[in-house]
Amino acid sequence: MANLKEIKRKIGSVKNTQKTTNAMKLVSSAKLKRTEELAKRSRVYAAKLTELINEIAQKMQKNNAEGIDNVYFKENRNPKKVDIVFITADKGLCGGFNAQTIKRVNKLISEYKAQDTKVCLRAIGRKGIDYFRFNGIELNNEIVGLSAAPDYKTASEFISEVADSYVNGETDKIILVHNGYVSMISQEIREDQVLPVDSSKLQLNAVSTSELEVEPDDDDTLLDALVKRYVEYTMYYSLIDSLAAEHSARMQAMDAATKNAKEMVKTLTVKYNKARQEAITTELIEIISGMESMK
Amino acid sequence: MKLLKLEIVTPDGVIFDAEVKQVTLPGSEGEFGVLPEHATLVSLLDTGVIVIDQADNSEVAVAINSGYVKVDEEKTTCIVDGAVAISGEGSDLALALEQAKALLKSTEASNTAIASAVSRIERIGKSF
Numbered sequence: 104m105a106n107l108k109e110i111k112r113k114i115g116s117v118k119n120t121q122k123t124t125n126a127m128k129l130v131s132s133a134k135l136k137r138t139e140e141l142a143k144r145s146r147v148y149a150a151k152l153t154e155l156i157n158e159i160a161q162k163m164q165k166n167n168a169e170g171i172d173n174v175y176f177k178e179n180r181n182p183k184k185v186d187i188v189f190i191t192a193d194k195g196l197c198g199g200f201n202a203q204t205i206k207r208v209n210k211l212i213s214e215y216k217a218q219d220t221k222v223c224l225r226a227i228g229r230k231g232i233d234y235f236r237f238n239g240i241e242l243n244n245e246i247v248g249l250s251a252a253p254d255y256k257t258a259s260e261f262i263s264e265v266a267d268s269y270v271n272g273e274t275d276k277i278i279l280v281h282n283g284y285v286s287m288i289s290q291e292i293r294e295d296q297v298l299p300v301d302s303s304k305l306q307l308n309a310v311s312t313s314e315l316e317v318e319p320d321d322d323d324t325l326l327d328a329l330v331k332r333y334v335e336y337t338m339y340y341s342l343i344d345s346l347a348a349e350h351s352a353r354m355q356a357m358d359a360a361t362k363n364a365k366e367m368v369k370t371l372t373v374k375y376n377k378a379r380q381e382a383i384t385t386e387l388i389e390i391i392s393g394m395e396s397m398k
Numbered sequence: 399m400k401l402l403k404l405e406i407v408t409p410d411g412v413i414f415d416a417e418v419k420q421v422t423l424p425g426s427e428g429e430f431g432v433l434p435e436h437a438t439l440v441s442l443l444d445t446g447v448i449v450i451d452q453a454d455n456s457e458v459a460v461a462i463n464s465g466y467v468k469v470d471e472e473k474t475t476c477i478v479d480g481a482v483a484i485s486g487e488g489s490d491l492a493l494a495l496e497q498a499k500a501l502l503k504s505t506e507a508s509n510t511a512i513a514s515a516v517s518r519i520e521r522i523g524k525s526f
Contacts, residue, residue: 144411151407151477155468159440255409316439325442329466332479339409 107382110375114368121364127196128357135287135350142284142343149340156300156329159317163326173323174270175330178299182275184221186243186265187211188297188338190281190345191231193251197349198356200290201230204282207292211278212240223274225265227342250349253342259335262297266334269298279337284347288355291348295341297334400434401453406460406476413481414460420451421474423467424515432469439469443478445505446515447522459484459522461498461515463505484519495523 163173189208191201208224208231215222223243226232228250235242244264249257268274276296283293317325404421406414422431424446448460465478482498484491502515 141410145409147412148407148409148477151405151475155440155466155475155477158468316437317441325440325466328442332466336409 107378114371117364117367121361124357124360128354131350131354138347142347159326175300179275182220184274185215185276186223186274188225188279190250191228192349193229197353200352205234207280255339258339262338281341281345282348283344287351290352402434403473408478408481418450418452422449435471436469441467443467445511447518461519
């Protein structure tokens with residue numbers, strides 16, 4: 104009989120877990136919708152900004168045969184120090200979302216270590232910070248709360264510090280790693296080189312219709328300001344992208360958990376029924392054999 | 399009359415997208431107006447007010463903190479950090495004015511630039 108009670112208790116507990124996971128799934132899907140909308144709107148801005156940088160870079164390249172002579176565009180072939188900025192979630196329960204990002208960061212670290220390049224880590228989000236702290240790997244900069252609620256100001260302050268060290272020559276390359284949103288059911292690790300701006304990625308072959316007039320006259324001033332904005336925006340957009348991915352990953356994980364719980368309730372119910380029947384059978388045999396012996 | 403396509407984009411989305419008669423922009427080297435078929439131009443924008451002459455002759459003002467503008471023959475695109483459109487009536491207008499003032503004051507521009515922009519939006523607010 105004790106076994107029966109035990110199984111019943113288990114069924115109750117699994118059912119409760121199922122309720123929780125289902126609720127979390129619903130919350131995530133609602134949040135995902137909101138974040139998706141935000142991402143959609145900011146994509147327009149990102150597209151326009153990139154377009155503008157393209158055009159100015161194109162103009163500068165036309166004027167200067169050796170390529171673009173600007174600190175933000177100079178590619179250092181042998182980087183001595185690389186900054187890796189990575190975004191993880193503040194919370195868990197979202198499948199392999201955080202683990203994937205951490206894995207990629209670890210891979211990058213070992214790759215650069217092999218090339219004798221110093222690596223400087225800058226973490227956004229509690230999960231990543233916890234992991235590297237636990238493993239005794241030093242983080243140069245960390246921030247909690249930004250990945251759950253992306254805020255343009257905080258994001259730009261964070262990345263500006265990194266960008267400043269690039270301009271000062273303290274670091275040669277800035278890489279941004281995050282888990283990006285692809286669709287409701289899939290995420291993808293994205294690794295972007297923030298600085299120097301990858302000029303091979305810019306479409307420098309577009310034909311401009313007329314001579315571009317620039318105000319202020321100095322191309323560099325404008326380009327500097329633009330690149331700064333571009334870097335800040337890349338950061339902000341990555342945060343939104345990562346948040347959308349986090350919600351979709353959590354939705355998936357919780358969906359799977361709900362399904363598993365359902366499956367478990369099913370097997371437990373079968374087990375319960377079997378145990379119950381067994382108990383009844385034993386009891387019957389006892390009664391019958393008792394009667395037999397009375398005869 | 400020819401019209402020019404104007405787009406104002408902020409990180410939070412497109413806030414203005416229509417054909418207009420003329421637009422006045424707060425360039426970093428001074429304020430300038432853009433009419434249809436303006437020569438191609440890229441400029442930094444300072445804290446200030448964008449004044450738009452719409453096709454139906456009404457005027458719209460948008461307070462911005464900073465950004466860029468790209469003008470070409472058929473299209474003008476403003477990429478700005480933060481913007482508040484001053485429109486509506488009564489309490490809506492008052493709210494928009496408050497937001498615009500807060501936006502202008504939060505920038506790092508010089509006090510005179512902020513003061514002139516604030517007084518400008520106040521004047522525009524009264525003209526509604």
